[in-house]
Amino acid sequence: MTTKDIVLDHVSIRFGSYTAVDNAHLTIRGGEFFSFLGPSGCGKTTLLRCVSGFSEPTEGRVLIGGSDMKGVGPNKRPTALIFQNLALFPLMSVADNIAFPLEVRGISKKQRRKRADELLDMIALPGVGDKKVHELSGGQRQRVAIARALAVEPDILLLDEPLSALDLKLRHHMRTELRAIQQRVGLTFIYITHDQGEALTMSDRVAVMNSGVIEQIGDPESIYNRPKTSFVASFVGETNAIEGKVVLQAGEIVTLETPVGHLQGKAAGGRRYKNGDPCYLFIRPEQLEVKSGLEAPNTIAASVVKEEFEGSARILFLKANGIDMRITRVNRGASDALANGQALVCAFDPDHATVLPHGPLAGA
Amino acid sequence: MNKGTGGGAIAAGYSLLFFAFLFGPLIIMVITAFNSSSFPRITPWECFTTEWFDELFGNERLMAGLVNSVIIGVGVVAISVPVGLAGALALSEVGPKVRAALYTVLITPILIPGVVLGISTIVFWGGLGRSVGADYGSIFFDGMFLTLAGQVTFIAAYAMLVFLARLQRFDPTLTEAALDLGATPGQAFRKILLPFLSPAIGSAAFLTLLASFENYNTTVFTILSGNTFTTTLASKVRHGTDPSLSALAVIIIAVTLIGAMVHEAHTRRAEVMRTGQAARSKVYGNPVLSVLAHPVMVLVLLVAMGGGLAYKASQHDARACKQQILDDKRALQEKLLEEQRERIRAQKAATPAPAAPSSGPAPSSFGGAFNPGSLAPGSAPAPAAPATPKTPSGFGGAFAPGSLKPN
Numbered sequence A: 001m002t003t004k005d006i007v008l009d010h011v012s013i014r015f016g017s018y019t020a021v022d023n024a025h026l027t028i029r030g031g032e033f034f035s036f037l038g039p040s041g042c043g044k045t046t047l048l049r050c051v052s053g054f055s056e057p058t059e060g061r062v063l064i065g066g067s068d069m070k071g072v073g074p075n076k077r078p079t080a081l082i083f084q085n086l087a088l089f090p091l092m093s094v095a096d097n098i099a100f101p102l103e104v105r106g107i108s109k110k111q112r113r114k115r116a117d118e119l120l121d122m123i124a125l126p127g128v129g130d131k132k133v134h135e136l137s138g139g140q141r142q143r144v145a146i147a148r149a150l151a152v153e154p155d156i157l158l159l160d161e162p163l164s165a166l167d168l169k170l171r172h173h174m175r176t177e178l179r180a181i182q183q184r185v186g187l188t189f190i191y192i193t194h195d196q197g198e199a200l201t202m203s204d205r206v207a208v209m210n211s212g213v214i215e216q217i218g219d220p221e222s223i224y225n226r227p228k229t230s231f232v233a234s235f236v237g238e239t240n241a242i243e244g245k246v247v248l249q250a251g252e253i254v255t256l257e258t259p260v261g262h263l264q265g266k267a268a269g270g271r272r273y274k275n276g277d278p279c280y281l282f283i284r285p286e287q288l289e290v291k292s293g294l295e296a297p298n299t300i301a302a303s304v305v306k307e308e309f310e311g312s313a314r315i316l317f318l319k320a321n322g323i324d325m326r327i328t329r330v331n332r333g334a335s336d337a338l339a340n341g342q343a344l345v346c347a348f349d350p351d352h353a354t355v356l357p358h359g360p361l362a363g364a
Numbered sequence B: 001m002n003k004g005t006g007g008g009a010i011a012a013g014y015s016l017l018f019f020a021f022l023f024g025p026l027i028i029m030v031i032t033a034f035n036s037s038s039f040p041r042i043t044p045w046e047c048f049t050t051e052w053f054d055e056l057f058g059n060e061r062l063m064a065g066l067v068n069s070v071i072i073g074v075g076v077v078a079i080s081v082p083v084g085l086a087g088a089l090a091l092s093e094v095g096p097k098v099r100a101a102l103y104t105v106l107i108t109p110i111l112i113p114g115v116v117l118g119i120s121t122i123v124f125w126g127g128l129g130r131s132v133g134a135d136y137g138s139i140f141f142d143g144m145f146l147t148l149a150g151q152v153t154f155i156a157a158y159a160m161l162v163f164l165a166r167l168q169r170f171d172p173t174l175t176e177a178a179l180d181l182g183a184t185p186g187q188a189f190r191k192i193l194l195p196f197l198s199p200a201i202g203s204a205a206f207l208t209l210l211a212s213f214e215n216y217n218t219t220v221f222t223i224l225s226g227n228t229f230t231t232t233l234a235s236k237v238r239h240g241t242d243p244s245l246s247a248l249a250v251i252i253i254a255v256t257l258i259g260a261m262v263h264e265a266h267t268r269r270a271e272v273m274r275t276g277q278a279a280r281s282k283v284y285g286n287p288v289l290s291v292l293a294h295p296v297m298v299l300v301l302l303v304a305m306g307g308g309l310a311y312k313a314s315q316h317d318a319r320a321c322k323q324q325i326l327d328d329k330r331a332l333q334e335k336l337l338e339e340q341r342e343r344i345r346a347q348k349a350a351t352p353a354p355a356a357p358s359s360g361p362a363p364s365s366f367g368g369a370f371n372p373g374s375l376a377p378g379s380a381p382a383p384a385a386p387a388t389p390k391t392p393s394g395f396g397g398a399f400a401p402g403s404l405k406p407n
């Protein structure tokens, strides 16, 4: 499968003085489901258009299957892009849409129709070939766009936030479906999204981007459990961020002085800190436990602001010395609701808290 | 109608006036085309006739102009539509700053008076011709070519505006998708953009053809010694009008009406087909009515109807009626002449010798009846007064000098 590897070799893309993608350097393996995850405007689409051939990198190279793609137009690359708005051809029937890549390659009408029908079977939409695109539902159009992209068996499928226009339920359904299609056809998928849920559930590996910079690449678990920057820690999933200064490091365990007392966490990536370094301590809401009364090391005294009931879980909003925090508690049926304003103490295991150098937070 | 506002009657009256204002002249024009009176008018109604159509088609200068207009029109469409399309595509490709500048340049010919365009076209091509040593028989001094060149300069900009409006609704990612799926830029243009633009190509072709056909300001200069339909018409109107122009109006109105009805049939059908309600529709669900309502069928039917009417009317012979009218006129003249003689005789009897010179013109065969002054009330020969009450009624100005001439 190495022939389908995609290498971004120190790729930077600039518009005038504005750097949309800054020194992206990574290898996507053939057959991999690879996601770029980042907030809107961070340069994901720009990077994808560069891979598909609609723009050239200002610096660096894009290699597909080992060959430099410089000067190779989008119609000559072994990639197929699924546009954010799908870009189905409104004047053509569904079958003509799917067969378009075959039509421009001069394949006979009969063969085109046969292939279109095969692909319609594959996406579980048999018999809609003669309909017009606008007669299909959102999810059906989604699948037609995928079938069209797969018609000439590209090596790499590029998807630009393909689910963002769908409603929540369909979005969840299509996640499973996309992953299933990818495993069935065995292609490389490069998937772009600002939705961390999508990235984590579908991908083999995820690259988290912030303002043009790729901050971390890894499998979903390591991205979620072992973030390497404060941005990744705060963008992927819910977290509590507590600012502080290093007072002690003993092996991997770092002690911070914070507005809510001395707290301990793990230094991500075995990093060494000097005393006084500004840092963040990140604790996931599900790692915090409510311990009424007891004062112990690694505990935070807080008061209840409100509690939200979400069915499977309760989300407890707290205030600790001016810092907003939240705790997720699995709903076990018992009515353990807490009164607003009630004082409590929450505790956590230092192994499940991450200490990272001070840096930008997502949405801040 | 909203009776609550009390505007029902006023609104209805206003609408009536409005439509009378819009269509009154057209209706009158149509009627005058069939009146044998040599001046376009409704009253007095003389005879129903189709001879003005014969007269129209028999006008060689006008027909030659029509041929010229058609040739120029086809040429203008053939050049303006691609040029306008190219301009619109260029505008949609370039950056915003260049676009603003380019747009101004491309749109300027529309803003420049046609007269100026006409003159500058002659000057430019003439200058070019002389500089390459071409003689006066060459293309640089050919009215048809100059008109084509002059008209294209601004009509192409009309076409461009039509395409720009359509292009604004085009989603450029469709072209990108086509490229991404393996189409060459040429294929993407032919298979994606061109089909999207095809309604605009139709509109642009129609608009440019009309603009070319009806253009006067520029053409009157660039056509040089030649003539087009429009310039011929203009000079004809200047030299006095006759009902053959009404006949032309009838033809134009008929063509427009047929075109409008066919277009309406087409849009209704397209709308029903698009929303997929054909099966439920009363007209389009019925196999016979559906065929009848097809735009091509509508066109065939209307043209057949028009053709039938025209054939029937062309068989109509107005000679007998016109002879009758002529005889009536003669009789009336005789009568008036007789009355005049009576008066003169009576005058002579009353005042002997001195009065005789005052009725000097009388010796002409038509007596004083054709002297316009003699009909004016209160004019010189007082005894003529009894004749005056007759004139406003009946035949009006039928006796004005020259009005009989074209018959």
Ligand SMILES: Nc1ncnc2c1ncn2[C@@H]1O[C@H](COP(=O)(O)OP(=O)(O)O)[C@@H](O)[C@H]1O
Pocket (backbone or CB within 6 Å): A015, A018, A020, A038, A039, A040, A041, A042, A043, A044, A045, A046, A047
């Ligand atoms: N053609 C362009 N010219 C100038 N700036 C651009 C262009 N395309 C994108 N940008 C800028 O680059 C940044 C990244 O855009 P994009 O890649 O579309 O982000 P996203 O991650 O939401 O897909 C944005 O700030 C955008 O304004």
Ligand SMILES: [Mg+2]
Pocket (backbone or CB within 6 Å): A044, A045, A084, A160
């Ligand atoms: Mg985007």
